[in-house]
Amino acid sequence: MSYGLVFAQFGLLAALLWQVYRAWPEVTFGTLGAGLFAASIALGVWTLTVNRPGNFNVIPEPREGGQLVTQGPYQWIRHPMYTSLMLFAAGCAVVIEGWWAWYTWGALVVVLWFKSAVEEHFLVKQFPQYVAYRHQSKRFVPWVW
Numbered sequence: 001m002s003y004g005l006v007f008a009q010f011g012l013l014a015a016l017l018w019q020v021y022r023a024w025p026e027v028t029f030g031t032l033g034a035g036l037f038a039a040s041i042a043l044g045v046w047t048l049t050v051n052r053p054g055n056f057n058v059i060p061e062p063r064e065g066g067q068l069v070t071q072g073p074y075q076w077i078r079h080p081m082y083t084s085l086m087l088f089a090a091g092c093a094v095v096i097e098g099w100w101a102w103y104t105w106g107a108l109v110v111v112l113w114f115k116s117a118v119e120e121h122f123l124v125k126q127f128p129q130y131v132a133y134r135h136q137s138k139r140f141v142p143w144v145w
């Protein structure tokens with residue numbers, strides 16, 4: 001199941017990027033599109049500075065010997081990299097301006113929700129303190145969801 005979710009995630013992101021590529025001559029970023037891309041990049045870079053490569057995994061299973069990170073964006077969001085991907089995908093949907101792009105974005109949100117649920121199952125097993133951490137942070141959007 002883990003590999004299927006990763007495959008679906010990357011497949012949906014590729015579908016969005018393909019749609020952007022096909023619409024490229026007519027693409028206008030506008031304030032909203034540029035803001036979503038900028039927020040995505042900022043959150044992604046911040047997340048990578050706090051949770052170094054080698055500690056996280058693309059597959060929703062924590063690495064053996066990995067550490068639980070609760071600083072930086074993880075103070076408020078348990079899955080900031082997934083949020084970054086959702087912001088990026090929303091930026092793609094905004095600049096494409098088509099229902100198919102929003103459908104793809106919605107499918108990506110569903111996949112990332114399931115992927116985060118699988119990941120949290122493993123995190124609770126590996127890090128008993130994750131249960132308490134889960135009560136003080138949100139899954140994707142600070143103070144909301």
